[in-house]
Amino acid sequence: MNPDVRTLWMVVSMTALIFGLLHVWVGAGKRRHPAVQLWGAGNFAGAVGAGLLSARGLVPEVLSVTVSNVLIITCWSLIWGGLCAFNGQPVRGRVMAAGPLAVLAAFQLIPPFTTSIPARVSLTALVLAGYFALSVVDGIKAQRVERLASRRILIGLYVVAAAATVARSVSLHLDAGAVQFATTAPAVSFPMLFFAFAVMAINLCLSLMGWERLEDQLADAAMLDSLTRTLNRAGFMIQAQRLAEECVARQLRCSVIVMDLDEFKAVNDVFGHEAGDRLLSEFACVARSNLRSGDLLARIGGEEFCAMLPGVDESQAAVIADRLRVAFAAATFSHNDAVLAGTVSIGVSQLGHKAGLRSAIHRADVAMYEAKSRGRDRVIRASAAGSD
Numbered sequence: 001m002n003p004d005v006r007t008l009w010m011v012v013s014m015t016a017l018i019f020g021l022l023h024v025w026v027g028a029g030k031r032r033h034p035a036v037q038l039w040g041a042g043n044f045a046g047a048v049g050a051g052l053l054s055a056r057g058l059v060p061e062v063l064s065v066t067v068s069n070v071l072i073i074t075c076w077s078l079i080w081g082g083l084c085a086f087n088g089q090p091v092r093g094r095v096m097a098a099g100p101l102a103v104l105a106a107f108q109l110i111p112p113f114t115t116s117i118p119a120r121v122s123l124t125a126l127v128l129a130g131y132f133a134l135s136v137v138d139g140i141k142a143q144r145v146e147r148l149a150s151r152r153i154l155i156g157l158y159v160v161a162a163a164a165t166v167a168r169s170v171s172l173h174l175d176a177g178a179v180q181f182a183t184t185a186p187a188v189s190f191p192m193l194f195f196a197f198a199v200m201a202i203n204l205c206l207s208l209m210g211w212e213r214l215e216d217q218l219a220d221a222a223m224l225d226s227l228t229r230t231l232n233r234a235g236f237m238i239q240a241q242r243l244a245e246e247c248v249a250r251q252l253r254c255s256v257i258v259m260d261l262d263e264f265k266a267v268n269d270v271f272g273h274e275a276g277d278r279l280l281s282e283f284a285c286v287a288r289s290n291l292r293s294g295d296l297l298a299r300i301g302g303e304e305f306c307a308m309l310p311g312v313d314e315s316q317a318a319v320i321a322d323r324l325r326v327a328f329a330a331a332t333f334s335h336n337d338a339v340l341a342g343t344v345s346i347g348v349s350q351l352g353h354k355a356g357l358r359s360a361i362h363r364a365d366v367a368m369y370e371a372k373s374r375g376r377d378r379v380i381r382a383s384a385a386g387s388d
Contacts, residue, residue: 005192008196012196012199049067049072050068071100077095077131139155150212223239257307257320258347261280261303262372267342280299284305287305291309313350328343347364364382
């Protein structure tokens with residue numbers, strides 16, 4: 001037996017209420033985020049709107065038709081606004097308000113929306129489809145920056161919700177009996193059933209996106225140096241080992257460069273530790289700009305950095321390292337009233353067929369210390385240093 005429309009709207013109302021309470025509870029915690037608060041507010045609006053729709057014939061028509069549809073649209077506009085906030089995109093308040101206000105004005109002032117139920121449903125479906133489309137477009141843009149599996153599912157669910165909304169509108173134009181809330185005709189109940197499923201699944205995906213992002217942030221925190229936003233030693237060793245194995249499998253050359261800022265302790269002693277932190281972060285920026293996008297860069301000690309360059313032999317890596325050295329020596333950075341500058345000593349080695357990653361790092365480290373002993377601010381190749 002197919003459920004009637006009234007029952008399905010009651011299911012949607014209860015579902016939205018439960019998720020609204022969940023989002024408000026999460027949004028009131030320590031990790032407050034405007035996205036979660038908007039999702040909670042949207043679900044509360046949707047719960048009231050769906051409840052009024054299910055009470056059609058039992059409450060005044062202005063509540064069961066006008067107010068209910070305005071609240072349903074408000075629900076999805078707020079959820080879309082929450083998605084914008086979650087994605088780091090601007091929350092466009094005017095666009096959020098435009099849909100509900102347009103429907104309110106049309107239902108109260110503009111024929112045939114003042115009297116025709118199919119016309120009202122079509123307008124509501126059009127506005128909802130607009131917010132669903134905005135959610136899909138903004139989701140695709142955000143996915144290019146931050147890949148979340150739950151967001152991909154969410155985009156698909158919005159497409160399902162849009163299709164169900166349009167199908168509901170079409171069914172009203174094709175079948176006058178579809179207006180009846182007690183009807184169980186498949187052409188009416190199935191689109192509503194899909195819509196109810198989409199409401200539950202979309203809210204579940206909203207929650208999953210938050211958990212997935214938190215999981216990614218925790219993973220990044222374990223792998224990244226918080227000051228320079230480069231890999232830390234643990235993260236570097238994991239990714240470098242994987243990259244080294246890939247280079248061996250593809251018979252590619254691979255080189256390692258170890259870099260240590262010269263006279264760094266003097267910077268801390270003279271200008272303070274904040275100045276030292278500034279110099280470290282600026283060096284990381286210079287290093288990134290002189291390395292390729294596929295190279296690995298890590299801060300593996302206090303003022304010591306390490307980079308891995310796949311597809312590059314020792315002589316080529318030495319050229320890249322010297323370019324980096326020259327760029328850093330020529331750069332100056334302001335800190336408070338002081339001007340900071342520095343140099344870097346670099347050791348370069350190539351991974352051998354038998355010697356592994358740790359051996360290459362050790363040989364580059366030895367070469368780097370030889371660069372220090374020869375006067376600093378220079379690049380020494382491990383082969384030239386006799387550390388093979």
